[in-house]
Every structure is written in C-alpha cells, then in structure tokens.
Amino acid sequence: MAGTRHPQAPTLQLRAAVAVGDYATVVRLARRTRGLTQDQLGARVGYSAATISRLETGQQALHDIDTLRLLARELAIPPSWLGLSPLAPDDTTPDRRMPALPGVPPVRVEADVAAEEEAVQRRRFLAGLAGITTTALFAPGQPADAATLAGRLEQVLTGAAGSEGASAATVVELRRALATARTVFDACRYDELSLILPRIVTTARGTAEHTSGHDRDQTLAQLSDAYALTSELAVKLNQDGMAWVAADRALTAANRSGDVVAVGGAARSVAIAMRRQGRHDGAISLLTRVALGLGADTGEADPEVLGVYAALLCTAAYSCAQNGRRAQALDLIGEAEQAAGRLPDTVRRGRLPTPANVGVYRIGIHTALGEPGIALDHARTVNHSLLPTPERHARYCVDTARAWEQYGRPNQAVQALLIAERLAPQEINRPSVATLISGMLYGPGPTPVELRALAVRSGIA
Incomplete structure (x- = not known):
C-alpha cells in the first residue's frame, strides 16, 4: 500500500496473524513492535489498558471499523493488516444513500463501507472456524428455510451435530470463534450462524469438562455466551421453546463461571423467553x-x-x-x-x-x-451513525414500520421495510416480520403497490 509503511519489517508471527485475519494478535504484536505499553496505546485511542488487553486476547471483539482504523493509524500499520481497505488521501466521494424513510432522516449506508465491513466479517468468519475445527461447516448457496434452521437449532441443544471429532480449544480460540459468530449475527446471516453454533457449543462444553480453575471459569463464560446467542437466534426464528431451553443453559453455565457479565447476558435471554411466553x-x-x-x-x-x-x-x-x-x-x-x-x-x-x-x-x-x-x-x-451493523439498522427500520402501520400509514411502513430488506434480507424473512407484512397485505384498505412484490420475495404471497 503506497504511503503506509510499518516502521519495522513484520515478523513471521505477525505475517501469519495477518494472513489468517487474527486481528487481536496483529494489534498485540504491532503494539510491541512500536514499543508501546497497553496503557500508552489505550491513551492514544481513548481506551483503558484493560480494554486494550481484552481486545488483544479476543475477549472483546474487534468489529468496529472506526476503531480498527484508529488502531491502524496509531500503530503505523497498513489498514489491510486489520482487514480494511485503504482510505483515499482526500476522501471526497459523495455519499451513496439509501431511500429515506418518509418523515424520518435517511439511513446512510455507503457502498464502499458496506463492502469493507463484509470483507472484515468474512475474514473473521473463516479465522474463527479455523481456530476450532477443520471440518467445513458452511456451504454457499441459498439461505436455508425456516424448518432447516429450526433443525440446526435442535442440533445445538441436543448435541446431535458437531460432537464427532470435536477437540478441546483454548479460551482465546473460543473467544475468537464466538466473536465470529456474533459478527455473523450482526450481519443477519442467520443461516450461516445456525451452522457455526453447534460446533462452538460442543467444543466449549467439552473444553469445560477437561479444564479446571480460572480456565474452566472462562470457558464456562464462553459457553454461556454461545447458548445466549443460540437463544437470540431462536427468538429471531420464533422458536420460543428452544429459546427458553438455550437461555436456561446459558444462565446455568454463567452462574457456574461466576462472570457477572455472562450472568447478566444470560438472565436477559431467560427474561426474553419468559416474556414471549x-x-x-x-x-x-x-x-x-x-x-x-x-x-x-x-x-x-x-x-x-x-x-x-x-x-x-x-x-x-x-x-x-x-x-x-x-x-x-x-x-x-x-x-x-x-x-x-x-x-x-x-x-x-x-x-x-x-x-x-x-x-x-x-x-x-x-x-x-x-x-x-x-x-x-x-x-x-x-x-x-451509531447503528453500525445491518441487524441494528434493520431492527430500527422494522420497528419504525410497525409504528407507521399502527399510525395508519401503510405506504410509509412498506418503504421502511424495503430499506430493511436491502440492508438485511434474512431479517425480513423472520416470522414476526412476515406476520406484519401479511397483516398489511390482507388487511382492510388499499394495498401499497410495492407490498405484494415484497410479500412474494418473503414467501408470503
């Protein structure tokens, strides 16, 4: 990359970390090469030393593009080492905007940023799987249907998949794999997530059985987070029974770990399952x-x-x-x-x-x-600008569509749903969103022109 050079030639270990997309290790090694302490790097980017430590161990996911760019700048490394594309010297490219919600400020999604985030997510997806398994879990193709996704959730809870050949993993490997899974969730790629989770849960469960002390507590915290993410996915798919089972397992593992953050996240999953019942x-x-x-x-x-x-x-x-x-x-x-x-x-x-x-x-x-x-x-x-993931943007659009529909403005509701569809197609295919679309399609009053086509694409009509 022209104009961006690291002050020293990258070591073999650093090259390997860049090659597999292990950005936590890239940050740690680059910081050491620069002769910076965690406290010094934290002061430069506005983080505490404890947060830098969590980033470097994979305990806290590195998924925010602004943070990645700031780290690259302060560490004097090419942005590509952290999975980013280069910024132009004078970045004056006009915004490419999505259609605005009627009466609501437009959601900004720049095409180059979206592509950059997709590249980051894909690299993390591959790197995370490499840390736990050599078995191929993802087959490209059309998104799976609801029945297939529900079946995969059952495999997470019953251990029917991913148990053969599963080996123990380190806490760091589990954290990285779970960070990958969260990134896939944030991108609303629920079919991919349903393939990743069985192996992560099986590996974390097996690792916890063969470790002790602090490592065991940390592994149980990761297992809790994996079950909580399973519960979140079950809620997205309207599988309330499985959501409650997964949430209960998350809380059990969290309580055994003694990790207050894991306990809080798991308790929230249990409460959501209770509320839905x-x-x-x-x-x-x-x-x-x-x-x-x-x-x-x-x-x-x-x-x-x-x-x-x-x-x-x-x-x-x-x-x-x-x-x-x-x-x-x-x-x-x-x-x-x-x-x-x-x-x-x-x-x-x-x-x-x-x-x-x-x-x-x-x-x-x-x-x-x-x-x-x-x-x-x-x-x-x-x-x-503070809703950086497709899942959060889509949730905003869908919730706004519900409000417009209740307000008696189906045209505005449809426009909001169309934006959500462009941001995250699998979010629109969720059962609860399908119910919203169906209610407008077959309800009283005129049918918006674009509603029927949306219903067809969603498998409703």
Missing part, C-alpha cells in the same frame, strides 16, 4: 433484580458491566410496555438512557446499548403502548 411479571422481576445486583447504577462501572446493566433495563422497559405498565416502562428506559450516556465515547457502538440503540427501544416501547405518533417522533431522533 406471557410471563411478564417474572421477566421484569428477574431483569431488575440482576441489573441492580451489578452495582452499575451509580459511580464508575466497567463499560462492559455498564452496557449489560443498560441492556437489562431496556429489556425490562419493553417488557413493561408489552404488559401495559406505561409509567414503569418510561422510568426504566429513562434509566437505561442515563446508563448509556455514561458509556465512554469510544465504545458507543456495536452491540452495547448505545444511546442510539436505546432510542430504537423507545420506538418499540411506544408502539407496544399504542402510541405510534410518539414512537415516530423518537424514530426521527435516532442517530444512525
């Missing part, structure tokens, strides 16, 4: 109890703990809204907004409940309360 009171009680137990409501909390705290409150607020508890829902989402506002600017992206993500929850809360006008007002205030 109509057990709102129990879900709200669990969420608020675990949130308060984190001790993140006052003072300075670790960003990861603070993020889990805010996520628990967001889910509790939405559960209250679905149960008609307006005052409690608004109190909880207000507290979640304050918690998200306490997150450092450098981590206000991705899966954490950032202010923008909390804003998306606001849309769903007011729609559930039968207040679509207020929901749409919140939709207009969401900062799209």
Whole structure:
C-alpha cells in the first residue's frame, strides 16, 4: 500500500496473524513492535489498558471499523493488516444513500463501507472456524428455510451435530470463534450462524469438562455466551421453546463461571423467553433484580458491566410496555438512557446499548403502548451513525414500520421495510416480520403497490 509503511519489517508471527485475519494478535504484536505499553496505546485511542488487553486476547471483539482504523493509524500499520481497505488521501466521494424513510432522516449506508465491513466479517468468519475445527461447516448457496434452521437449532441443544471429532480449544480460540459468530449475527446471516453454533457449543462444553480453575471459569463464560446467542437466534426464528431451553443453559453455565457479565447476558435471554411466553411479571422481576445486583447504577462501572446493566433495563422497559405498565416502562428506559450516556465515547457502538440503540427501544416501547405518533417522533431522533451493523439498522427500520402501520400509514411502513430488506434480507424473512407484512397485505384498505412484490420475495404471497 503506497504511503503506509510499518516502521519495522513484520515478523513471521505477525505475517501469519495477518494472513489468517487474527486481528487481536496483529494489534498485540504491532503494539510491541512500536514499543508501546497497553496503557500508552489505550491513551492514544481513548481506551483503558484493560480494554486494550481484552481486545488483544479476543475477549472483546474487534468489529468496529472506526476503531480498527484508529488502531491502524496509531500503530503505523497498513489498514489491510486489520482487514480494511485503504482510505483515499482526500476522501471526497459523495455519499451513496439509501431511500429515506418518509418523515424520518435517511439511513446512510455507503457502498464502499458496506463492502469493507463484509470483507472484515468474512475474514473473521473463516479465522474463527479455523481456530476450532477443520471440518467445513458452511456451504454457499441459498439461505436455508425456516424448518432447516429450526433443525440446526435442535442440533445445538441436543448435541446431535458437531460432537464427532470435536477437540478441546483454548479460551482465546473460543473467544475468537464466538466473536465470529456474533459478527455473523450482526450481519443477519442467520443461516450461516445456525451452522457455526453447534460446533462452538460442543467444543466449549467439552473444553469445560477437561479444564479446571480460572480456565474452566472462562470457558464456562464462553459457553454461556454461545447458548445466549443460540437463544437470540431462536427468538429471531420464533422458536420460543428452544429459546427458553438455550437461555436456561446459558444462565446455568454463567452462574457456574461466576462472570457477572455472562450472568447478566444470560438472565436477559431467560427474561426474553419468559416474556414471549406471557410471563411478564417474572421477566421484569428477574431483569431488575440482576441489573441492580451489578452495582452499575451509580459511580464508575466497567463499560462492559455498564452496557449489560443498560441492556437489562431496556429489556425490562419493553417488557413493561408489552404488559401495559406505561409509567414503569418510561422510568426504566429513562434509566437505561442515563446508563448509556455514561458509556465512554469510544465504545458507543456495536452491540452495547448505545444511546442510539436505546432510542430504537423507545420506538418499540411506544408502539407496544399504542402510541405510534410518539414512537415516530423518537424514530426521527435516532442517530444512525451509531447503528453500525445491518441487524441494528434493520431492527430500527422494522420497528419504525410497525409504528407507521399502527399510525395508519401503510405506504410509509412498506418503504421502511424495503430499506430493511436491502440492508438485511434474512431479517425480513423472520416470522414476526412476515406476520406484519401479511397483516398489511390482507388487511382492510388499499394495498401499497410495492407490498405484494415484497410479500412474494418473503414467501408470503
């Protein structure tokens, strides 16, 4: 890459890390080559030394493009070493924008950035699988149908797949594989995720059985996260029974690990499964109890703990809204907004409940309360630049579509769904979104011109 040179020739180990897309190791080795401590690098990019340590061990995923570019700059390495394309010296290319939601600021998706993120995700996908298995798990082709995806979820829970030939893995390898799985989830590639999860769960479970002490606790935390991600996928597929089973296993593993972040994430999965079965009171009680137990409501909390705290409150607020508890829902989402506002600017992206993500929850809360006008007002205030993944963008669009439909504006609802389809086609094929499309298609009143074609593409009509 012209104009970007590393101060020293890369070592063989560094070249190998670049080749397989092991960006955590690239950062660690490049930092050492530069003679920087974790504290010094953290000061340059706005992170704590502890966060840099988590990034270098794979405990915290490196998926944000802005962070990757900042690290490349401060480490004086080519962006390509972190899976990025080069930036032009004078990047004045006009924005390529998606069609705007009627009455809502446009969602910005630049084609080159989208392609760059896809390349990062693909490299992580391959590198993550290489760390755990040499068996091919992904066969390119058309996305799997709902029955096939449900069958793969069953394999995660029953151990019917991925058990043969599964070997123990290190904690770092498990973290990297799980980071890959999360990246695939964030890209709404649910068919690929259903292929990855059985092997990760089987490997983590087997590793936990053959380790002890601190390594065993860390492995159990990874197993908990894998089960929690399985539960998230089951919710996406409307497989509520399997979502509850996976969530319960996640909480069991988390409690055994003693990891408070894992316990918080697993408890949230259990509560979501409970809520979807109509057990709102129990879900709200669990969420608020675990949130308060984190001790993140006052003072300075670790960003990861603070993020889990805010996520628990967001889910509790939405559960209250679905149960008609307006005052409690608004109190909880207000507290979640304050918690998200306490997150450092450098981590206000991705899966954490950032202010923008909390804003998306606001849309769903007011729609559930039968207040679509207020929901749409919140939709207009969401900062799209802080919704960096296709899953979050698509969730924003779908929730906004629900609000427009409830507001009696099916044309605007369809436009929102079309944007979601372009961002993440598999998100539109979810059963709950199919129900929304079907309700508009066969409901009273005129049918928007583009609705029927959308229904056909979604397999509804």
